[in-house]
Amino acid sequence: MMSMNSKQPFSMHPILHEPKYNPLHSSSEAIRRACLPTPSLQGNIFAGFDESLLHRAEALAAVDIVAQKGHPFKPDATYHTMTTMTSMTCTPSPSTAHLHHPSVLATHHHHHHHPSAHHQPSQGLDGDLLDHLTPGGISLGGMPGSDVCSSASHTHAAHMSAINHMQQHHHHHQQTMGMHPHGLASHTSMGGGGGGGGGDVEPDPRELESFAERFKQRRIKLGVTQADVGSALANLKIPGVGCLSQSTICRFESLTLSHNNMVALKPILEAWLEEAERAQREKMSKPEIFNGGDKKRKRTSIAAPEKRSLEAYFAVQPRPSSEKIAAIAEKLDLKKNVVRVWFCNQRQKQKRMKFSAAH
DNA sequence: ATGCATGAGCA
DNA sequence: GCTCATGCATA
Numbered sequence: 001m002m003s004m005n006s007k008q009p010f011s012m013h014p015i016l017h018e019p020k021y022n023p024l025h026s027s028s029e030a031i032r033r034a035c036l037p038t039p040s041l042q043g044n045i046f047a048g049f050d051e052s053l054l055h056r057a058e059a060l061a062a063v064d065i066v067a068q069k070g071h072p073f074k075p076d077a078t079y080h081t082m083t084t085m086t087s088m089t090c091t092p093s094p095s096t097a098h099l100h101h102p103s104v105l106a107t108h109h110h111h112h113h114h115p116s117a118h119h120q121p122s123q124g125l126d127g128d129l130l131d132h133l134t135p136g137g138i139s140l141g142g143m144p145g146s147d148v149c150s151s152a153s154h155t156h157a158a159h160m161s162a163i164n165h166m167q168q169h170h171h172h173h174q175q176t177m178g179m180h181p182h183g184l185a186s187h188t189s190m191g192g193g194g195g196g197g198g199g200d201v202e203p204d205p206r207e208l209e210s211f212a213e214r215f216k217q218r219r220i221k222l223g224v225t226q227a228d229v230g231s232a233l234a235n236l237k238i239p240g241v242g243c244l245s246q247s248t249i250c251r252f253e254s255l256t257l258s259h260n261n262m263v264a265l266k267p268i269l270e271a272w273l274e275e276a277e278r279a280q281r282e283k284m285s286k287p288e289i290f291n292g293g294d295k296k297r298k299r300t301s302i303a304a305p306e307k308r309s310l311e312a313y314f315a316v317q318p319r320p321s322s323e324k325i326a327a328i329a330e331k332l333d334l335k336k337n338v339v340r341v342w343f344c345n346q347r348q349k350q351k352r353m354k355f356s357a358a359h
Numbered sequence: 360a361t362g363c364a365t366g367a368g369c370a
Numbered sequence: 371g372c373t374c375a376t377g378c379a380t381a
Contacts, residue, residue, distance in 0.1 A: 247376070247377055299378075
């Protein structure tokens with residue numbers, strides 16, 4: 001009883017070595033991905049006047065901060081310890097675990113890429129007006145005071161995950177650039193209505209939503225944590241399915257995954273749920289294993305002022321060029337890669353938000 | 360619950 | 371280099 005906290009279940013399965021696989025990355029973005037405003041010019045947009053834009057964005061951000069923040073400090077913890085990735089266990093806990101195989105869940109795949117973006121806000125105003133505000137007492141500019149970010153390289157290892165591959169490609173790649181909320185998915189349209197239940201593929205947001213809710217409730221009833229679910233998935237032995245992290249389970253329950261991802265994970269979690277409830281009926285043992293720990297990776301923390309600047313830049317250009325990223329990184333005194341990743345994550349976030357907002 | 364990060368596959 | 375799916379580390 002009791003396992004409401006974090007327990008680290010077992011990690012017994014050796015590694016399922018798979019040769020390779022393909023995670024579903026490329027999934028079907030066609031569905032929702034098409035919503036980019038896509039401005040297509042990325043490299044040069046800024047080229048000429050971008051300085052003003054940058055300054056402007058930064059200034060705007062600065063103004064914002066000045067309003068209430070006075071915190072010149074920015075202890076950035078940019079330190080990445082290299083983790084020794086030697087472990088391959090699949091426990092999602094503090095042990096490094098990564099695992100087995102591949103998989104992708106996507107429904108259809110095809111990437112397309114969008115063209116680029118171009119949207120330049122008209123900024124024909126005075127760029128310098130706001131310019132000076134930036135470096136106020138807040139360390140926004142590249143002023144020192146903050147750390148110098150010296151982190152190093154994060155050599156981390158790898159993680160692969162596993163889920164099953166659903167391979168069903170249909171041929172259709174249309175990428176539309178404007179997203180149309182049409183049936184996401186795919187194909188089989190099953191019955192739609194209310195839940196058909198039987199199906200696996202059901203790209204219906206409403207159904208997913210209710211499933212996620214029911215899932216959480218039943219999971220709690222079983223007394224298992226999100227982390228438990230994640231590692232327990234590996235025990236299901238579903239071809240191609242390995243364990244998942246607490247993060248992913250959490251995101252599934254809170255619907256903070258992409259639609260495709262939700263659709264792909266649903267059948268897996270559904271299978272786990274049934275299995276877990278069945279097992280509980282006949283008393284199952286509880287996993288209580290722990291593992292030793294390795295080195296952990298340090299998470300970079302971007303201070304609020306810098307974050308505000310990044311947001312301002314993002315508003316102007318969500319897809320900055322490499323050069324632009326480097327410039328921004330320099331101004332904010334952050335590592336270029338940190339900035340690049342921030343933009344990537346921001347885009348993912350925004351995409352998600354847009355999608356859910358549309359439904 | 361989330362922020363920052365890695366990595367596969369593709370353009 | 372981007373997108374996507376995921377994860378570790380954290381608040």
